[in-house]
Amino acid sequence: MTTNIGNISDQPLPTDQPVLDIERLKVTFATDSGDVYAVKDVSLEVKAGEVLAIVGESGSGKTVTAKTILGLLPETAISSGAVLIKGNNVISVSRSKLRKIRGRDVAMVFQEPSTALNPVFTVGWQIAEGIRAHAADGHRISAREAKKRATEALRKVGIPEPEVRVNYYPHQLSGGQKQRVVIAAALALNPGLIVADEPTTALDVTVQAEILQLLRDLRDKYGTSIVLITHNMGVVADLADRVVVMYQGDVVEEAPAKALFAEPKQDYTKNLLAAVPHLGRNSASEGAKERLHQGGKVLVEAKNLTIEYPGRLGRPGFKAVDNVSFTLSENEVFGLVGESGSGKSTIGRAIAGLNRATGGSLKVLGYEMLDFKEHTFKPLRKDIGFVFQDPAASFNPHLTIGECVAEPLLIHTHPSPAQARLRVAQLLESVQLPASYAERFPHELSGGQRQRASLARSLALNPRLLIADEPTSALDVSVQAKVLELFKDIQEEFGFAVLFISHDLAVVDMLSHWVGVLFKGNLVEQGIGSQIMGNPQHDYTRRLIASLPVPDPDEQARRREEHRALLGI
Amino acid sequence: MSTATFSGPKKSFLSGLPVISHLNKSVGLQRGMLITGLVLTGFFLLCTILAPFIAPYGYSQLSDQSGSFPAQQAPSSKHLLGTTVGGYDVLSRVLWGSQTAVTVIVVAVAMSIFLGVALGLLSGYYGGWLDRVLVVIADAIYAFPSLLLAIVMSIVISHGQSSFWGGILACAFSITVVFVPQYFRVIRAETIRLKAEPFVESAMVLGASSMRIIGRHIFKNATRTLPLMFTLNASESILTLAGLGFLGFGIEPSSAAEWGFDLNKAMADASSGIWWTGVFPGIAIVLTVLGLTLVGESINDLNDPRLRGRKRAGGKPSRSAAAVGQGGNTGAGTGSAAGNGTREAGNA
Numbered sequence: 049m050t051t052n053i054g055n056i057s058d059q060p061l062p063t064d065q066p067v068l069d070i071e072r073l074k075v076t077f078a079t080d081s082g083d084v085y086a087v088k089d090v091s092l093e094v095k096a097g098e099v100l101a102i103v104g105e106s107g108s109g110k111t112v113t114a115k116t117i118l119g120l121l122p123e124t125a126i127s128s129g130a131v132l133i134k135g136n137n138v139i140s141v142s143r144s145k146l147r148k149i150r151g152r153d154v155a156m157v158f159q160e161p162s163t164a165l166n167p168v169f170t171v172g173w174q175i176a177e178g179i180r181a182h183a184a185d186g187h188r189i190s191a192r193e194a195k196k197r198a199t200e201a202l203r204k205v206g207i208p209e210p211e212v213r214v215n216y217y218p219h220q221l222s223g224g225q226k227q228r229v230v231i232a233a234a235l236a237l238n239p240g241l242i243v244a245d246e247p248t249t250a251l252d253v254t255v256q257a258e259i260l261q262l263l264r265d266l267r268d269k270y271g272t273s274i275v276l277i278t279h280n281m282g283v284v285a286d287l288a289d290r291v292v293v294m295y296q297g298d299v300v301e302e303a304p305a306k307a308l309f310a311e312p313k314q315d316y317t318k319n320l321l322a323a324v325p326h327l328g329r330n331s332a333s334e335g336a337k338e339r340l341h342q343g344g345k346v347l348v349e350a351k352n353l354t355i356e357y358p359g360r361l362g363r364p365g366f367k368a369v370d371n372v373s374f375t376l377s378e379n380e381v382f383g384l385v386g387e388s389g390s391g392k393s394t395i396g397r398a399i400a401g402l403n404r405a406t407g408g409s410l411k412v413l414g415y416e417m418l419d420f421k422e423h424t425f426k427p428l429r430k431d432i433g434f435v436f437q438d439p440a441a442s443f444n445p446h447l448t449i450g451e452c453v454a455e456p457l458l459i460h461t462h463p464s465p466a467q468a469r470l471r472v473a474q475l476l477e478s479v480q481l482p483a484s485y486a487e488r489f490p491h492e493l494s495g496g497q498r499q500r501a502s503l504a505r506s507l508a509l510n511p512r513l514l515i516a517d518e519p520t521s522a523l524d525v526s527v528q529a530k531v532l533e534l535f536k537d538i539q540e541e542f543g544f545a546v547l548f549i550s551h552d553l554a555v556v557d558m559l560s561h562w563v564g565v566l567f568k569g570n571l572v573e574q575g576i577g578s579q580i581m582g583n584p585q586h587d588y589t590r591r592l593i594a595s596l597p598v599p600d601p602d603e604q605a606r607r608r609e610e611h612r613a614l615l616g617i
Numbered sequence: 618m619s620t621a622t623f624s625g626p627k628k629s630f631l632s633g634l635p636v637i638s639h640l641n642k643s644v645g646l647q648r649g650m651l652i653t654g655l656v657l658t659g660f661f662l663l664c665t666i667l668a669p670f671i672a673p674y675g676y677s678q679l680s681d682q683s684g685s686f687p688a689q690q691a692p693s694s695k696h697l698l699g700t701t702v703g704g705y706d707v708l709s710r711v712l713w714g715s716q717t718a719v720t721v722i723v724v725a726v727a728m729s730i731f732l733g734v735a736l737g738l739l740s741g742y743y744g745g746w747l748d749r750v751l752v753v754i755a756d757a758i759y760a761f762p763s764l765l766l767a768i769v770m771s772i773v774i775s776h777g778q779s780s781f782w783g784g785i786l787a788c789a790f791s792i793t794v795v796f797v798p799q800y801f802r803v804i805r806a807e808t809i810r811l812k813a814e815p816f817v818e819s820a821m822v823l824g825a826s827s828m829r830i831i832g833r834h835i836f837k838n839a840t841r842t843l844p845l846m847f848t849l850n851a852s853e854s855i856l857t858l859a860g861l862g863f864l865g866f867g868i869e870p871s872s873a874a875e876w877g878f879d880l881n882k883a884m885a886d887a888s889s890g891i892w893w894t895g896v897f898p899g900i901a902i903v904l905t906v907l908g909l910t911l912v913g914e915s916i917n918d919l920n921d922p923r924l925r926g927r928k929r930a931g932g933k934p935s936r937s938a939a940a941v942g943q944g945g946n947t948g949a950g951t952g953s954a955a956g957n958g959t960r961e962a963g964n965a
Contacts, residue, residue, distance in 0.1 A: 080642055400822050429824035442815035446837045456823045505819070 066093035067273045073129035086112040088297035097271040101288035105524035109297040155234035157244040161226035165218040172198040172214030175233045201232040224255035245277045252387035257595035281324045282597030285604045323529035324599045325554035333577035340561040344378030354407030368394040370569040381546040383560025390566040430460045433506030437518040439498035443490035450486030456508040475504040496527035635844040639919045651915035657908025664715040674706045676713035676874035699893035713874035725792035733800020741808025755798035767791035771866045784868030792854045807839040848913035852906040
């Protein structure tokens with residue numbers, strides 16, 4: 049593949065030289081509130097055919113490091129140190145030289161495949177663009193030749209019928225296929241190094257398993273080195289040979305993957321690994337033989353519930369939820385699991401009256417939601433709490449935390465200002481926030497603190513039912529662990545019923561007594577959490593559980609084999 | 618906790634004000650633009666306030682103790698900027714004209730903001746038939762050329778009357794009619810976006826009434842762009858006022874000084890070499906509009922973190938200082954271009 053590209057490379061390289069060598073990299077950003085040192089002092093190298101994972105929580109500088117490798121930093125950043133790719137220092141080379149390095153020596157796979165592809169061009173054209181841009185002087189590559197190579201690249205990444213798909217537009221492909229196309233575009237020129245920035249974060253867990261398999265195949269077959277940027281320890285355990293752990297712009301620890309997971313040396317790494325939810329450990333329904341908490345009243349009862357979104361003129365509507373039946377009793381935590389588009393959030397929103405149920409029956413606290421009227425439902429609202437996914441967006445940025453938490457009180461019980469302040473202080477205390485935080489604005493709190501405040505708000509009126517829609521998926525893993533623990537404690541203390549909605553099986557298992565698995569609007573399986581996770585009955589549940597990478601390289605290698613056997617590969 | 622209250626941002630009130638906060642975070646060319654705009658606007662406002670004291674004569678004064686003013690007299694020590702064909706003192710007319718302009722801006726923009734914001738919030742939040750009807754009306758108003766609409770409105774409202782308040786209100790109303798759809802559109806779009814935000818949904822789940830949601834949660838968040846729209850629309854309303862005056866739908870010279878009217882009367886002078894009657898009102902219009910536009914565009918750029926220029930990280934000239942400077946300039950350049958784009962989009 050590289051024959052037509054010509055001999056641009058400066059000098060032949062000895063084989064043992066690292067593909068990428070970062071030395072004492074520092075990156076500083078200018079912001080309104082002064083300089084931010086995003087990367088303080090990072091040195092690392094990647095050998096040929098190696099998968100190096102850079103792991104860290106948000107703000108650790110892992111993405112900035114990745115962008116520096118391709119020279120993609122914005123104008124407000126200055127960097128010092130050296131990033132050597134095949135002997136070229138990316139930081140100091142000229143723009144035209146940098147353009148030659150990009151795509152030919154190093155390529156990037158982005159997080160969100162649907163935004164990384166231009167919707168108005170065919171995928172073949174987009175792959176060919178890189179190929180034609182790197183034609184050596186005097187060697188114009190014809191459109192036909194470029195397309196042939198694009199087809200070849202698509203074949204490499206396992207897209208079926210590449211001759212046909214090469215003419216497809218991005219919207220005609222699924223999310224996983226789009227990510228394959230992005231990888232194909234990165235591979236088109238056979239670069240020695242691919243930088244993959246959270247390549248599977250935007251994908252469902254079953255698709256994630258496929259993409260990880262593809263990346264592994266690329267390394268095995270073509271010897272491509274991969275720098276994998278991720279926050280997901282399961283992904284690291286699945287793919288990485290060596291791991292660099294970053295924290296606040298510094299490398300905390302660097303070790304081979306197996307050694308890191310088996311014996312982490314630094315405290316930070318230990319805490320990080322301990323915080324990762326691990327499927328099958330710490331189950332809330334451990335040892336349960338029958339459904340727990342069935343003595344009390346049934347708070348939510350769905351019978352053949354159907355929720356349909358109206359279609360456009362002349363088209364049938366879209367059934368987001370199809371014929372779903374379940375019950376939720378007092379004191380019980382019901383975990384609803386599913387991938388994107390499975391209808392899990394729709395059910396939660398319907399219970400809170402944000403969506404309308406269109407068929408079957410949905411009784412919430414005895415109120416039939418099919419005949420929903422805001423003014424008749426309003427008295428029941430004080431018994432329902434709701435925790436939203438993104439804590440940053442669920443607070444009005446113009447109100448203080450105290451005002452936000454007091455909002456439900458002001459609406460339903462009209463307390464005096466002194467009473468309200470007292471109650472807010474109590475609530476904040478119960479979610480382990482200092483009472484003085486009442487005067488802060490939402491943006492002055494960290495993500496985890498905001499989610500605690502959000503929990504405090506939903507508990508303000510002592511609700512009997514709490515709906516938590518992906519409450520921890522926007523949080524870093526160590527923060528998530530603390531919030532989940534708090535959640536569990538508070539639930540046990542106050543004894544409200546919870547509908548816990550999440551895409552993360554391990555998280556659901558940690559909290560829920562009873563778990564339902566949704567697939568394309570159907571509730572395919574429900575049962576005791578530990579039993580579903582340990583012994584799934586439905587095919588989809590089995591696939592879902594097998595796809596989930598666990599943060600342990602040895603166990604994950606075994607699971608991977610099982611997964612492949614399950615799919616019959 | 619006993620002393621805690623649910624209020625009190627920590628920043629001082631002054632540095633939180635729109636224009637001042639913008640000035641504090643601007644650097645380089647953007648700062649220059651903003652300061653130029655502020656100086657021009659400040660000068661314009663100063664003239665307005667001091668017009669009664671610094672203008673040598675009244676706006677409709679045709680004579681003093683030494684007799685009637687001569688017509689079309691070149692600038693001299695008695696009439697620093699000369700006199701018009703009707704015998705008015707040009708300097709006095711220009712100074713008094715700023716007062717008319719400010720009054721019209723304040724009345725017109727205030728009316729259109731109140732009406733536009735209220736309609737936008739209701740229409741965006743409730744949706745349904747109310748929304749559809751209001752959008753159709755706004756579209757219909759957009760379809761007319763704004764000056765033509767202003768002329769029609771001016772005829773309908775004042776029937777050609779030309780008292781000071783009659784004339785000003787006629788102008789202000791006609792400008793309001795043109796501007797309300799702009800505010801309506803912006804606030805409505807913002808409201809629809811905010812309606813889907815989790816914090817609004819969370820208020821709905823709590824059972825807050827619609828009025829409480831609109832007033833407490835949406836209003837403040839939807840109106841962040843208003844200072845920007847205010848400055849841009851202020852300059853446009855001056856142009857509309859001048860346009861009306863120029864076409865003869867303005868205010869009679871005996872009621873108030875008005876730059877557009879003076880320009881109209883100066884048309885014939887231009888061909889006969891009498892430059893001072895037209896040039897000075899013209900300069901007044903250009904500088905005022907320029908000042909307001911510069912302020913508006915700068916605020917627009919500074920509101921957008923991607924367009925805002927910043928000091929270099931490290932606070933010292935770095936190795937690649939040349940490239941950096943270039944980057945900053947390009948940033949500012951594209952910034953104003955994009956600003957224009959936004960403004961056109963706002964108008965369209």
